[in-house]
Amino acid sequence: EIVMTQSPATLSVSPGERATLSCRASHSVSSYLAWYQQKPGQALRLLIYGASTRATGIPARFSGSGSGTEFTLTISSLQSEDFAVYYCQHYNNWPYTFGQGTKLEIK
């Protein structure tokens, strides 16, 4: 199975600043990579699929890049509602696997 590794585990950023989150796959997943946001007590919300395509209704401040084994999620200007946990997940084949998450907290 493909292991997804996210870094950092926690990221402290001030509102209005840029946040950059990383995700690495143990084997190539091509562009079959998604990013999700999760707030406490809620289900995951799809942000990005195909490594770089925003899901329906996701603001343009969220962007994804990368292919193969290295991926990045960038939030260009953090809003208060963006402080949450972010997960990457590959869907190149079964079993799908998730990273352990990056907690984005207010600095």
Next chain:
Amino acid sequence: QVQLVQSGAEVKKPGASVKVSCKASGYTFTSYYIHWVRQAPGQGPEWMGVINPSGGGTGYAQKFQGRVNMTRDTSTSTLYMDLSSLRSEDTAVYYCARGRYALDVWGKGTTVTVSS
């Protein structure tokens, strides 16, 4: 609107089984695979498996092989996830999620607590 509505919380004893349901609405039931993902307290999500509502074919994570069974009822657009031989480590929130590829619609989750 597209929705996945899950059954309510469950409390089970070790060794028992649990069956979680997920009722789909707002889209063509047979057009999207349904995945089951669980999340233990304070942990990341864990993919359990997938079912094709069209033919009923399934794929399970090796960790759950022999213990999980995913089924569907096309007459009611409902999916089911059955997990047997429960142990304390199975305490988690169980989600169903729709996806041909990435998982674009999620249920709100079903909390399963395993405790003696």
